[in-house]
């Protein structure tokens with residue numbers, strides 16, 4: 001195993017495509033990910049001159065409860081050759097990678113898992129969910145808040161409107177945990193539009209929502225997939241992004257997407273689980289919400305991570321943490337949260353109030369999964385009566401964490 005050389009990237013990426021089943025990315029996607037790869041953070045495992053294992057990391061800053069942006073390694077491009085699997089190659093990549101992340105001083109590692117069963121053993125816990133909706137717009141109506149009619153919508157070129165949309169995105173990042181602040185080059189990901197990614201739908205379109213003074217306060221990117229049968233048109237709107245800074249802009253964008261001629265369905269595969277849409281639709285059942293795990297979080301430097309976020313209620317608890325893969329986090333930690341929600345986390349010899357693994361702390365970290373619910377599953381143990389409620393209330397957030405794009 002060794003750090004990748006820049007001129008090995010294509011062989012390394014060919015290996016990764018093979019591990020994922022062998023369907024090549026479009027040239028546009030490949031070029032984008034090549035430009036985004038941080039070669040110095042990419043590991044390759046070689047058998048002779050064949051690449052048989054890979055793992056990479058993007059250098060992200062992730063929003064956490066309270067709005068701070070915390071350095072986080074965005075673990076990515078993990079793959080092991082089909083003929084080298086189940087011999088510990090992934091385990092050795094994870095070992096090296098987490099040691100490197102720790103040495104580099106990032107308190108967090110985050111990833112989206114191809115298979116949710118893979119990463120728990122390495123201390124990652126699912127911390128945010130994504131909701132997919134598929135709304136039958138022939139039967140579901142939207143009720144919109146006052147001010148919606150004052151929003152002006154403009155269909156714009158996705159590329160030319162990018163700066164306005166990025167301003168909206170940047171304003172949202174500190175308001176919702178789990179969003180990566182945009183790093184240079186990543187804005188291109190949302191504009192990726194090779195014909196191979198469209199599945200028969202139109203090229204990517206962009207609609208922006210403006211206030212009366214012309215300020216852009218929201219946008220949606222989408223494609224239209226026409227479909228015709230004997231009864232007429234049954235087209236679909238496929239929403240890839242929708243971000244808005246106020247309720248009126250949000251409602252105006254959804255109302256537009258619901259009303260596109262010749263379409264019957266609006267499909268949005270990656271929405272926050274507390275999306276306002278759920279409260280605007282007349283029929284939540286016919287909006288068919290479904291959830292899945294999204295961002296998995298690993299506390300690499302437990303104390304730094306816990307001090308980097310703020311908390312919703314004061315607390316003074318001792319956590320007994322197990323962490324077999326990163327034993328530097330093991331042991332008892334006293335977490336003291338003051339009235340402003342600011343925490344100090346220090347090692348202690350005092351008796352423990354709660355017992356849990358680093359994985360549960362990762363799950364609760366962004367405020368979307370409660371320690372109480374993890375305790376109900378037997379994953380957190382309360383050793384002092386009252387400590388569970390106290391800690392769970394402190395960790396829980398008001399806004400559901402959300403990862404708006406894959407990586």
Ligand SMILES: CC(=O)SCCNC(=O)CCNC(=O)[C@H](O)C(C)(C)COP(=O)(O)OP(=O)(O)OC[C@H]1O[C@@H](n2cnc3c(N)ncnc32)[C@H](O)[C@@H]1OP(=O)(O)O
Nearest residue numbers: 019076077078079080085086087088089090091111114117
């Ligand atoms: C962040 C990302 O990039 S996610 C993408 C992950 N990559 C993929 O899914 C591509 C296809 N799959 C692969 O490349 C490989 O099978 C990998 C990377 C998932 C696993 O690599 P391997 O080298 O086989 O893993 P390794 O031998 O280290 O296994 C470690 C443990 O994880 C388990 N494991 C490995 N893959 C899986 C899985 N998909 N589901 C459940 N458990 C798994 C192994 O059984 C083993 O458990 P054990 O220690 O109890 O025996």
